[in-house]
Amino acid sequence: MVSAGERVVLGVEGLSVGTARTPLLHDVSFSIERGERVGLIGESGSGKSLTALAVMGLLPEGLSATGDVRLSGRSPARRNLLGVGEREMARLRGDSMSMVFQEPMTALNPTMRVGDQVAEVMLLHRTQPSRAAVRRRVVELLERVDLPDPANLARSYPHELSGGQRQRVVLAIALANDPALLICDEPTTALDVTVQATVLDLVVRGVQERDAAMLFITHDLGVVATVCERVLVMYGGRIVEAGPVREVFTDPRHRYTQGLVAASDLTGAEGRREHAALPTIPGSVPPAGAFPDGCVFRSRCTHATEVCATLPPWTPRGEHPAGAAAYGYSCFHPAGGRGEGDD
Amino acid sequence: MTDAAVELRRVSREFRRRRTSLLTPAPVVHAVRDVTATIARGERFGIVGESGSGKSTLLRLVCGLDRPTAGEVVVDGRPVHDQPPRRLGWLRERLQLVFQDPMSSLDPRMRVRDIVAEPLVAQGRHAGKRERVAELLERVGLSADAADRYPHQFSGGQRQRISVARALAPGPDILVADEPVSALDVSVRAQVLNLIDEVVDGFDLTLIFVSHDLSVVRHVCDRVAVMQRGEFVEVAPTEQLFSAPEHPYTRSLLAAVPDLQQALAGRSAQDLAAGVDTEG
Structure with a gap:
């Protein structure tokens, strides 16, 4: 019997990150199950x-994290990753969890052949029985990410590859040890649209084949809607709304989500807006630490009132298998939408 | 004054790369090839x-920051392509x-x-x-x-x-x-x-x-x-x-754009990639 809890790969509870003076992330909670693709926008x-780096244990110096982060990869989640120390984290990174970064040039070592870089992650974690097996697996992995002539390409250096090819190599490295959790941080932002389309396809296929959990970070709503089933909306270091992609994007509750969806929609539902002014969110994102108390969005929100000076409680929107934190919002003046009284 | 703000007449710009061998001519990159267009006021x-x-x-060619290797760039009826920077004050x-x-x-x-x-x-x-x-x-x-x-x-x-x-x-x-x-x-x-x-x-x-x-x-x-x-x-x-x-490349570009509405209607990453012409 497999209970819902056993399918959870990543569980984050009350994660807060900050410097000694400035809090940057507040009380972030979410969980991702096996085979689930969750967007973070x-x-x-x-x-x-910052959320991704905290989970991976890669926070820059000077930042500390509190809360509870649990990963059940090869072994069930017994310990809080925030307390296990670097040795244990190094054992997990690249094995049970791995990450694809935005800039494929900086993620790869310029002085090392790409095949060796794919091999490295398997040699370090000793996931293949022999060096020969590692070599075979490298070619297979490069082939799986649709790189042409993988045996030859393995011998090239990163600068000889195009941006899309480099990102495929990074993806091959990330998937080499069949991780339980894959975190993608804006993996296609630096790529052209046609290349982006093929890389997104590879990411989704790679994750599906392994029944892995995925956290996909992006600012492009079209990309999230294409890749993910569920989405977390973040603003000012808090998750302000969460839920299934369709519900959140067609019927947003939090005023920030509403503004974001409206501002992203350049064409309008029925074709092009004829030079009509686009809906905007007034102002711009404040610098870290300068977000208002209470509702983080109230300094830019047109609906804000005095009550917004206190922190809005999380309002669950409906039943969701991943729990109350997976489907809801925190706003005192939620946007109405179609189902007014569905709670 | 003409009705055209900018006219491009068969504009090309080639860059010569460093030669890689003594026996072969230096490779040429055709950055802009034979572009003709009229942009109306x-x-x-x-x-x-x-x-x-x-x-x-x-x-860069339109702005007079670079000169074409062939063709003409005309802004407001005046040539830009053959002028030195000091005569482009206007x-x-x-x-x-x-x-x-x-x-x-x-x-x-x-x-x-x-x-x-x-x-x-x-x-x-x-x-x-x-x-x-x-x-x-x-x-x-x-x-x-x-x-x-x-x-x-x-x-x-x-x-x-x-x-x-x-x-x-x-x-x-x-x-x-x-x-x-x-x-x-x-x-x-x-x-x-x-x-x-x-x-x-x-x-x-x-x-x-x-x-x-x-x-x-x-x-x-x-x-x-x-x-x-x-x-x-x-x-x-x-x-x-x-x-x-009309052009296959335009179609493939359009097909690759992840659109929110279409994604909500069920268009997956696989569908996006399927529309892309892989020869590029």
Whole structure:
């Protein structure tokens, strides 16, 4: 018998990150099950990447994290990853969990052949029985990400490859040890649209084949809707809304999500807006630490009132197998939408 | 004066690369090949293409920042392609640019006042500078006290407003925008697109808008040219291009854009990739 809890790969509870003075992430909670693809969206400076780095144990110096992060990969989640120390984290990274970064040039070592870089992650974690097996697996992995002539390509250096090819190599490295959790941080933002389409396809296929959990960070709503089933909306270091992609994007409750969806929609539902002014969110994202108390969005929100100076409680929107934190919002003046009284 | 703001007549630009062998001639890169187009006064002309397609090279030719190896570039009926920079002073009054990266295109050591006034100073127009700067800042939605501050004190969207103010300073007829919103967040992108829309309308400008983002171009432009490997493979009125693309490359570009509405209707990453022509 497999209970719902056993399918959870990543469980994050009350994660807060900050410097000694400035809190940057507040009380972030979410969980991802096996085979589930979850998007994390928000504008730059909202804390998306910080969340990923905290989970991977890669926070820059000077930042500390509190809360509870549990990963059940090869072994069930017994310990809080925030307390296990670097040795144990190094054992997990690249094995049970791995990450694809935005910039494929900086993610690869420029002085090392790409085949060796794919092999490295398997040699370090000793996931293949022999060096010969590692070599065979490298070619197979490169082939699986649709790279042409993988045996030859393995001998080239990163600068000899195009941006899309490099990102495929990074993806091959990330998937080499069949991780239980794959985190993608804006993996296609630096790529052209046609290349983006093929890389997104490879990411989804790679994750599906392994029944892995995926956290996909992006600011492009079209990409999230294409790749993910569920989405977390982040602003000012808090998750302000969460839910299935369709519900959140067609019927957003939080005023920030509503603004974000409206501002992203350049064409309108029925074709092009004839030079009509686009809906905007007034102002811009404040710098870290300068977000208001209470509702983080109230300094830019047109619906804000005095009550918004206190922190809005999380309002569950409906039943979701992944729990109350997976489907809801935190806003005192939610956007109405179609189902007014569905709670 | 003619009705054409910008005319491109069979424009090509080749770059010679370093030769790799003594026996073979140096390889030549055809960055722009035989591009012909007429951009009418008051038109909003878009150029889309992926990286390496020659968009920026073409733009440099239009702005007189580079010379074509063949063909003619004519702005307001006057030739640009065969003139040395010192004889292009008139072009700097007529045509101004907004760049992609609002951080690197503003001098961090100059106050906003001086940044916006610089095109005027460069042309020796010192009279009424201060008033003009204040007027421009107000026009782009910045407060008057912004003039005393430095670029780093502004957010990306505000910096792009400063860039627009600077571009408007000499009173140009043509505004060239090179990926002006690619570096911006979604909510700020809408603000800057609205601003560009407003000034193009308000000052009766001709707009040349370069972007890799098809949905942005669709929103902004009347007519769009699709560029691939240095060539215009398709030029058509915006709606026609998006509803009935003729060239296979245009179709493959359009198919690859992850669209929110279509994704919600069930279009998966596999469907996106399936529409892409893999020979590119």
